[in-house]
Structure formats: C-alpha cells, structure tokens
Amino acid sequence: MRVSVFYNSGKKSQQVATKLIKKLVDCAFEIDDKNPDIVISIGGDGTLLSAFHKFSTQLNQVRFVGVHTGHLGFYTDWRDYEIDDLVESLKHDTGQQISYPxxxxxxxxxxxxxxxxxxxxxxxxxxxxxxxxxxxxxxxxxxxxxxxxxxxxxxxxxxxxxxxxxxxxxxxxxxxxxxxxxxxxxxxxxxxxxxxxxxxxxxxxxxxxxxxxxxxxxxxxxxxxxxxxxxxxxxxxxxxxxRIAFARYRHMHFWNRVEDAFIGEKQGS
Known part of the structure; x- marks a missing residue:
C-alpha cells in the first residue's frame, strides 16, 4: 500500500507526522506523495481540505484518513495519540470506505x-x-x-x-x-x-x-x-x-459529532 502523509506547519503536527512515517516504513508501507492509495492528513479540517485539493485529480484511486492534533474535526477520525492503532488498522485494510458528494x-x-x-x-x-x-x-x-x-x-x-x-x-x-x-x-x-x-x-x-x-x-x-x-x-x-472517499476503519455517528462540536456535554435537568 502506498501512503502519503500530509501535515500542516504546526510543531505538534510535524512531530506526529515524523512518528507516523517511521512506523509506516517499519511496517513496510511505501511512502508515496505522488500516487498514493491512502492520504493521511495530520492537523485539522483545514489541513484535510488542503490535502483534498492537492489530490483532487486522483479521487478515483485515493482514500483519505484524518488525524487531528487539536480540536475535534468533522473530517478527522483519529487523535494524535492513536497512531499505533491507526497503523494497525492500515495493516488490516480491506478497502473499506465511505464516500461523500x-x-x-x-x-x-x-x-x-x-x-x-x-x-x-x-x-x-x-x-x-x-x-x-x-x-x-x-x-x-x-x-x-x-x-x-x-x-x-x-x-x-x-x-x-x-x-x-x-x-x-x-x-x-x-x-x-x-x-x-x-x-x-x-x-x-x-x-x-x-x-x-x-x-x-x-x-x-x-x-x-x-x-x-x-x-x-x-x-x-x-x-x-x-x-x-x-x-x-x-x-x-x-x-x-x-466523490471523496474516506478509509473508514471506525465510525462516529454524524449527529454525535455535531453534538460534540457545537453543543458539548449535556446538562442534566
């Protein structure tokens, strides 16, 4: 599997990217920034938007994965401290995806x-x-x-x-x-x-x-x-x-994501 790691200029994102790339290489993944099968975005929703536009001519072959290093994003399913779990999911990838218009x-x-x-x-x-x-x-x-x-x-x-x-x-x-x-x-x-x-x-x-x-x-x-x-x-x-395709190894319900982003913890009566 060919993987591209796309990250923003933030110090934390760069640290996570360096760690992730090393683990991917150790697991025999090929790092390919030109013709990847998977694009892993590290940062936030803005970073994933930039990754999308970079690979917008390759949408028929690319799936995206988002890792967020700050607040919860709508396009980012993984946290920066879950890199090991992400690599393990990539090792068992079966092509699963979800696509959006x-x-x-x-x-x-x-x-x-x-x-x-x-x-x-x-x-x-x-x-x-x-x-x-x-x-x-x-x-x-x-x-x-x-x-x-x-x-x-x-x-x-x-x-x-x-x-x-x-x-x-x-x-x-x-x-x-x-x-x-x-x-x-x-x-x-x-x-x-x-x-x-x-x-x-x-x-x-x-x-x-x-x-x-x-x-x-x-x-x-x-x-x-x-x-x-x-x-x-x-x-x-x-x-x-x-359409854009996300490699979805786990799923957060959309309305739970909306609640978490805009409403926060429910207040008891």
Missing part, C-alpha cells in the same frame, strides 16, 4: 469560450465587499430571485457544518445527495425581496448565479482558496460526478 463549480469568465471547473469539499462563495452584490439566481435554468446583499454561499452536506452554518444555513447529513444555497446578509425591504432562508437543491438540479456585469469586483472562494479573480459572467453549481 462534492460540489462542482463551473465558472464562465467574461471573454472566455470554455468553462473553468473547480471542486469544493465544503463550499464556494461569491461576495462583493466594497458594495452591495447584485446577482440573479437561477434554479434549473429558471429565474428564482434577484439577490442583493453581501454574497451567496453554496455548500455540500459535509460543508454544511462549516461556514454555511455560521451564516444561518441548515446542517445536512453527509449521506444526502444535495447542495445548499445560503444567503449572506441579504437586503430585504419594500423594494428588494429574497426568500431569506437556505435552499436545498435536489440531485438533478443546478444553480446558476449571474452577477451584475456593471460591477466586477467580486470575490469567489473555493473552500479556503481564492482563485485568481477575473470578471465572471456566470457560475454554475451542481453535485460533482466525483
């Missing part, structure tokens, strides 16, 4: 013939910081609303607990085949109206965002990354054909 972001830039495609694990946003963003929102090629506000966020089910939740979006179970559109500080008054609540899109539907062409100071993000900003004619969001 991704977001396909198709951007039509002004003056360019072909669309540029990006993959997002969590979400993609379009914002305008210096003034109100004005854009038409289409669902399955039909005009849904004309949006005015700070921006829009389209998230995956696994990304629903990230930025989406902080702006009032719903938490979706990661097994759902859906994407979610959430408004960022929409402008609602007697003149301008939007739905004002998150919208969950079915698997056979798509969302088009067509920003006002008189302004081009838009900022688009793909997860924590910001592609080079160019004038945007249209962005199409849909569920991607590709």
């Amino acid at each position: 991704l977001l396909d972001v198709g951007v039509q830039y002004v003056g360019e013939r072909d669309q540029k495609h990006y993959l997002a694990l969590n979400e993609s946003t379009l914002k305008r910081v210096s003034a109100t963003m004005v854009t038409d929102v289409y669902i399955r090629d039909e005009l849904f609303e004309s949006f005015r506000g700070d921006g829009l966020c389209v998230s995956t089910p696994t990304g629903s607990t990230a930025y989406n939740k902080s702006i009032g979006g719903a938490v979706l179970h990661p097994r759902l085949e859906a994407i979610q559109l959430t408004e960022i500080a929409s402008l609602n008054n007697r003149v301008f109206r939007t739905l004002g609540s998150p919208v969950v899109i079915a698997p056979d539907e798509w969302i088009d965002i067509k920003p006002d062409q008189t302004a081009q100071d838009y900022i688009m993000t793909i997860d924590q990354f910001m592609p080079r900003q160019k004038p945007i004619e249209r962005i199409r969001y849909r569920i991607a054909d590709q």
Whole structure:
C-alpha cells in the first residue's frame, strides 16, 4: 500500500507526522506523495481540505484518513495519540470506505469560450465587499430571485457544518445527495425581496448565479482558496460526478459529532 502523509506547519503536527512515517516504513508501507492509495492528513479540517485539493485529480484511486492534533474535526477520525492503532488498522485494510458528494463549480469568465471547473469539499462563495452584490439566481435554468446583499454561499452536506452554518444555513447529513444555497446578509425591504432562508437543491438540479456585469469586483472562494479573480459572467453549481472517499476503519455517528462540536456535554435537568 502506498501512503502519503500530509501535515500542516504546526510543531505538534510535524512531530506526529515524523512518528507516523517511521512506523509506516517499519511496517513496510511505501511512502508515496505522488500516487498514493491512502492520504493521511495530520492537523485539522483545514489541513484535510488542503490535502483534498492537492489530490483532487486522483479521487478515483485515493482514500483519505484524518488525524487531528487539536480540536475535534468533522473530517478527522483519529487523535494524535492513536497512531499505533491507526497503523494497525492500515495493516488490516480491506478497502473499506465511505464516500461523500462534492460540489462542482463551473465558472464562465467574461471573454472566455470554455468553462473553468473547480471542486469544493465544503463550499464556494461569491461576495462583493466594497458594495452591495447584485446577482440573479437561477434554479434549473429558471429565474428564482434577484439577490442583493453581501454574497451567496453554496455548500455540500459535509460543508454544511462549516461556514454555511455560521451564516444561518441548515446542517445536512453527509449521506444526502444535495447542495445548499445560503444567503449572506441579504437586503430585504419594500423594494428588494429574497426568500431569506437556505435552499436545498435536489440531485438533478443546478444553480446558476449571474452577477451584475456593471460591477466586477467580486470575490469567489473555493473552500479556503481564492482563485485568481477575473470578471465572471456566470457560475454554475451542481453535485460533482466525483466523490471523496474516506478509509473508514471506525465510525462516529454524524449527529454525535455535531453534538460534540457545537453543543458539548449535556446538562442534566
């Protein structure tokens, strides 16, 4: 089995990575950062997002494992002190995995013939910081609303607990085949109206965002990354054909993970 160990610049993550690589080599695993079968991310959810984007063109052959060295993450099943147990699980790997949907972001830039495609694990946003963003929102090629506000966020089910939740979006179970559109500080008054609540899109539907062409100071993000900003004619969001696979040797119930991350210990009555 070929394994890549991907870690952040934190001292603890580097120490754990050094320890893990030594144990993997001792157990005859091949360390391969170009064509791995397993990518082990050490750090937190942000580190795993970076690992995902590094290997996004190899999703048909790569499974991911997350080791967290800080707070509990939604993509990290193992703690830094469980390295021995992780290596033992890898030794008995039978290909077990669980996969989740991704977001396909198709951007039509002004003056360019072909669309540029990006993959997002969590979400993609379009914002305008210096003034109100004005854009038409289409669902399955039909005009849904004309949006005015700070921006829009389209998230995956696994990304629903990230930025989406902080702006009032719903938490979706990661097994759902859906994407979610959430408004960022929409402008609602007697003149301008939007739905004002998150919208969950079915698997056979798509969302088009067509920003006002008189302004081009838009900022688009793909997860924590910001592609080079160019004038945007249209962005199409849909569920991607590709999926992300996690090598799942043990499983924490999703709602237990949500409770632990956002609610904490239950208080007795």
